[in-house]
Amino acid sequence: MTWPARIGAGVAVLAALAVGQAVDAALPVEHTDERPFVRAGGIGDRVHMNYADVTVDAVHTAKSLDTPQGKVGTPGRWLIVDVTVVAWGRPLSRPAMSLEDDSGRVFLSDPRSGYDWSSAPTGVRWRAQVPFEVPEDALHGATLVFSRDANDDRRDDVARIDLGIEPGDVAGLWDTQQVIELPPAQMATP
Amino acid sequence: MSNPATHVGALVAALLLGVSGLFGGLDHVPLADRVDDVEPGTEVTAEPFTLTIKQAVAVDQIGDVVSPLTPGNHLMVVLVDAENQSKESLSSTLLAPVSRAESYRNRNLVVLDDRLSPTTATVYDADSNVAVSVLSPGLTYRLALVWEFGGPVPQRLPLGLAKLTLRGVTISQADLEWQDPAEAATLTLPVGDSTKAKGPP
Secondary structure (H helix, E strand, O other): OOHHHHHHHHHHHHHHHHHHHHHHHHOOHHHOOOOOEEEEEEOOOEEEOOOEEEEEEEEEEEEEEEEOOEEEEEEEEEEEEEEEEEEOOOOEOOOEEEEEOOOOOEEOOOHHHOOOOOOEOEOOEEEEEEEEEEOHHHOOOOEEEEEOOOOOOOOOEEEEEEOOOOHHHHHHHHOOOOEEOOOOOEEOOO | OOOHHHHHHHHHHHHHHHHHHHOOOOOOOOHHHHOEEEOOOOEEEEOOEEEEEEEEEEEOOEOOOEOOOOOOOEEEEEEEEEEEOOOEOEEHHHHOOEEHHHOOOOOOEEEOOHHHOOOOOEEEEOOOOEEOOEEOEOOEEEEEEEEEEOOOOOOEEEEEEEEEEEEEOOOOOOOEEEEEEEEEEEEEEEEEEOOOOOOOO
16 A cells, blocks of 8 residues: 555544544433433332332341241341232333332342242232341331333333331341241232 | 564664663562452451451362362362442352452452362352352351362462452443452461361371
């Protein structure tokens, strides 16, 4: 390749980069609002979303769980959230459930607890007990966050359900020696 | 190297390297000079965890739960207290040790003896012998890190501790992950031998 051709190729590459940068800057990609639509509720509220209704029926604690692998303890406590879900339109196979405390920490459920969602069929009440390992200071103000997909909640409905744990409830929930066996997620009986 | 620019570039690079060498830039720096060597049982912060590495034992199996896949091999068990200092639940794989060759991976522990290099390590709850996958923030777990190794049981297990940094992944800066392992400390554990092949003391 001759020198003028090399210089011409370099200029062409730089020009292409400049055009790309100009297009990227002109498009309003950074200003796209991708926040989820938050549906808030409390214990006993049926929180409606476009893919499911979710109700937190109760919360309780345990010192350890009785699982097929044996008794599984925790350095904290198992905070067990009883939920009833009705999926709309299609089965709900892999919803994401996490617990958020009032300092913004996020807790997920460990498979060693034996918790298994399976797949909630469409249109029926699907009941599950979801266990989270938490320290004592995470109990007050804990909120269940429920979304359709663990990896993507952009512009989708997300439920945030306050578990209603007041400061006065914390000692009672923490001072437990309960051993609980979690039933598999299943259809609720009438 | 017919291009004159290449000649000049090579000369400049050699010159810079030479100047750097004059000021010690080419000296070998042993690992022990770069990081602290800590005693077993010492609490060490290796983000996102606070770790207390307590003990190493070689065994043939753990209860009826874990046995080596290859007959004649043993299991290395390292007992660790780990507190998740981050703001979210973390995967226990961050604590599964890797070999020196794989120390680029996003892990907090590196086995510095290549003969004992773990191919696949598993993290167990030390009290129940059940595998742990998720570690909640604000809790201190008693864990057993377990992997299989062949050959004679060593007297010592040298470990490197790495700290990780929470930052956006390459594809999406909004998705944060613990990555970029950097040396934080080293530690050498005496290895207790509880294998059947153990000879008389």
